[in-house]
Structures are given as C-alpha cells and as structure tokens.
Amino acid sequence: MNTIAYFEIQADEPEAAVRFYQAVFGWSFTRQENFPIPYWRIDTPGIRGGLLQRPAPTPAPEHGTNAFVCSIEVANFDDVAASIASQGGQVALDKFAVPGVCWQGYFIDPAGNTLGVFQADPEAG
Template identity: 30%
Template sequence: MPTHARIDYAEFGSRDPAASQAFFETVFGWSFTAYGPDYLAFDAASAGLDGGFFRADSASSTASGGALVVLFSERLEETQRRVEAAGGRIVRPIFAFPGGRRFHFIEPGGNELAVWTDRDPA
C-alpha cells in the first residue's frame, strides 16, 4: 500500500509524559521507547499508528480546537471503567451517534481522546 501523503506519525504534547506512558500501557497495552526524559514514542504494532508524547506546558482538547484522536473498543463500558481506574477523567460519558457509541476522556498528561464502538451494549 502506498504511503505517500498518508498520516505516518502523531505527536502529543503532554504535561507529564511518564504519566501518559503509564496510562496508555495500563489501559490499552501500548508499548513505548524512551528517547530521553522528555520524549516517549509508541509503536503502530501496539497503538495502531506510530507516534509519541513530548513534554509540553499544554495538551490537546476539542475545546481549544485540537484534533480528536478516536480509539476503537469492542467493549466500550469495560474500556471506560479501565480509563477511569487508571486516572483518566471522563469529559463526555458514553453517548450514541449515527453508527455507534463513544465517550471522551482526558488522560493524565492532559490530552483529550475518545473511544468508540459499533457494538451494541452487552
């Protein structure tokens, strides 16, 4: 598959890259490689896309016009519980939209993401 002009890498500012790493390892099973104390890379094999977290004073949210990264889950309610248990803050509880259901959360480094499913609730 050609890669020219396709999204290849995504970077997130994080107020606490180590906390972001611990959260995504715990909740989603992502793997990381540290490149010094202020940069952590994740890989496509575990996250679906290569990318990383860099230390920053601010993070991404939809309220400030940031892009919303949306993850997929086969078990949405379970994923929401895991997000909360690992220190994520739910900012939009599960809601329906045409094609599925989703929720939005803030991870410990300050970034807003969402998780969606096309599966009916169990």
C-alpha cells in the first residue's frame, strides 16, 4: 500500500497526446468507451495509467505545473530527448547530473504537461 500504482496524463487534444507518447516511449493505448470524457488506458512496462480529456484549463506556462510530475527511466537520455523534440515536445530544464545516480531532465509535451526523463548512471556527475 501507499505506492504509486496508476498515473494519468491530461490533454486538450488526447488523440495527439496518444500519438506523442506512442512515438516517444512505445506505450500502448486502449480507448475506453462509456466514460463521461474521452479516456484511454495506458500500458507501460512498469505501471498502468490513463490519458484523458483535460477537465480544467492548463495553467499559463510561466506559472509552472500544478500537477504531480512523473519521471520516466530510459536507456539513453539523449536519444529520448531527440525523440521528444522531433515529436513536438520542448525542453523545460536541460539535462543535468544527479551525482552518482543519474542524468535527469524535464520536458513539456505538446499538450503542455511537464514530464521528467532520467537515465541511471552511477558515474553521473
């Protein structure tokens, strides 16, 4: 108990967000019928999630995020960063070392959501 077991991504244009996350991370999505809003279940290698039509306005970019940000562990930070850029994402905070732990960075997806990406590396620094 008390572990993260499910996550959700909100988007004004959920179909575009599905395409972005499929292209960058290879996640699979299943559209759920009979929900009160457009909703897709997400299957990732480590945790289940959902993607939904945004129910409230996105905060202005200069206000940062008002959400719980998740970071995705990847095999190659630089390759994923390039993929994010090619799919319309933006850098929010450039790659930096967490000494002895990993390389970390933050991005903004095309729907305006902040996400973290990290590559484990005990020699980071």
